[in-house]
Amino acid sequence: MAPSFDDRSSLFNFVVRDGNGVKGMVDLGLSKVPQAYMQPPKERIDKQNASKQEQPPIDLSRLGGPDHDEVAREIVRAAETLGFFQVVNHGVPVELLESLKDTAHNFFSLPPERKAIYRTEVSPTPLVKYGTSFVPEKERALEWKDYISMQYTSEAEALEHWPIECREVALEYLRTSIGMVRKLLEVLMINLGVKPEDSKIDALIDKKMINMNFYPTCPNPDLTVGVGRHSDMGTLTVLLQDGIGGLYVKIEEDIDFGKKGEWIEIPPTPGALVINVGDMLQVLSNGKYKSAEHRVRTTSTKSRVSIPIFTIPKPTEKIAPLPQVVEKDGIALYRDFVLADYMNNFFGNAHDGKKSLDFAKINSA
Ligand SMILES: O=C(O)CCC(=O)C(=O)O
Numbered sequence: 001m002a003p004s005f006d007d008r009s010s011l012f013n014f015v016v017r018d019g020n021g022v023k024g025m026v027d028l029g030l031s032k033v034p035q036a037y038m039q040p041p042k043e044r045i046d047k048q049n050a051s052k053q054e055q056p057p058i059d060l061s062r063l064g065g066p067d068h069d070e071v072a073r074e075i076v077r078a079a080e081t082l083g084f085f086q087v088v089n090h091g092v093p094v095e096l097l098e099s100l101k102d103t104a105h106n107f108f109s110l111p112p113e114r115k116a117i118y119r120t121e122v123s124p125t126p127l128v129k130y131g132t133s134f135v136p137e138k139e140r141a142l143e144w145k146d147y148i149s150m151q152y153t154s155e156a157e158a159l160e161h162w163p164i165e166c167r168e169v170a171l172e173y174l175r176t177s178i179g180m181v182r183k184l185l186e187v188l189m190i191n192l193g194v195k196p197e198d199s200k201i202d203a204l205i206d207k208k209m210i211n212m213n214f215y216p217t218c219p220n221p222d223l224t225v226g227v228g229r230h231s232d233m234g235t236l237t238v239l240l241q242d243g244i245g246g247l248y249v250k251i252e253e254d255i256d257f258g259k260k261g262e263w264i265e266i267p268p269t270p271g272a273l274v275i276n277v278g279d280m281l282q283v284l285s286n287g288k289y290k291s292a293e294h295r296v297r298t299t300s301t302k303s304r305v306s307i308p309i310f311t312i313p314k315p316t317e318k319i320a321p322l323p324q325v326v327e328k329d330g331i332a333l334y335r336d337f338v339l340a341d342y343m344n345n346f347f348g349n350a351h352d353g354k355k356s357l358d359f360a361k362i363n364s365a
């Protein structure tokens with residue numbers, strides 16, 4: 001018999017503990033969203049009143065050519081304002097983007113038992129984690145999302161431990177994206193006055209995680225969120241979204257295309273990848289680059305997939321605003337800390353906008 005989804009603990013057991021996910025619940029047939037997923041009014045996403053980001057994607061093939069400086073300025077400006085931009089000619093083959101989306105759909109169509117072997121409590125490897133929502137134990141309202149997360153340590157370990165259904169395409173995505181991430185970081189670091197030889201880019205992207213997010217169709221998209229307001233904790237995120245849309249970013253400060261505090265949709269753009277600044281880059285740049293607050297809407301018509309690569313410094317890395325920037329600014333806005341401590345705090349709490357950065361903020365600043 002189907003469990004009663006009106007009762008939070010039986011819902012929790014079915015969706016979270018037994019690994020059926022939101023997908024398992026939706027597959028049983030739902031005419032309305034269970035209470036556990038209903039967001040308070042201030043967290044709901046008003047689709048009607050949000051505008052779309054209209055900036056064309058940045059063409060990365062122009063880096064290193066005669067237009068290099070102009071493209072570099074576009075990248076810097078995007079990182080300093082919205083903290084989100086799209087790129088094309090990024091070096092990741094367009095056919096691979098299609099395979100990634102198909103792979104994500106195929107993976108989440110597997111029977112629940114096949115996915116549930118990767119639940120944190122039982123996963124045969126610490127590198128792979130399958131789950132739902134973000135931190136279900138701590139959330140007042142759950143997020144309408146299932147995910148599989150794959151941590152990269154080496155090719156050999158990925159080939160051995162990542163789920164067989166996704167390992168080849170996920171690895172190829174990582175291999176072909178990382179060069180682009182390095183180039184973007186080079187541009188962003190040089191703009192901060194850091195010499196390329198001092199920029200320690202490898203240390204900033206030492207840890208890499210690929211997630212496949214699955215947002216099943218939802219009977220009440222107006223009451224739920226796919227992902228609640230958050231910023232990403234790492235350095236830069238590369239994100240592939242499909243054609244459905246629903247990714248919204250909060251405008252940090254007045255810019256040509258919007259006012260501070262408004263939410264703007266990053267429109268799906270065929271062949272493009274989305275890039276966003278994470279908390280670590282905001283700290284390193286002493287607040288110049290914006291780790292943007294973002295969230296995801298659900299849809300009633302089609303399930304959506306998105307596939308982010310999170311680049312993160314080494315867990316033992318000491319993070320602090322770069323001396324070159326602090327010297328210029330005359331003040332440090334963030335204290336120094338060890339990355340692992342920041343991560344524990346980030347993954348130990350429900351999503352709450354940019355509150356994660358309070359961990360490092362110097363309040364008197
Ligand atoms: O699904 C999306 O478009 C964004 C997902 C996201 O923000 C995340 O996984 O951190």
Ligand SMILES: [Fe+2]
Nearest residue numbers: 230231232294
């Ligand atoms: Fe995110």
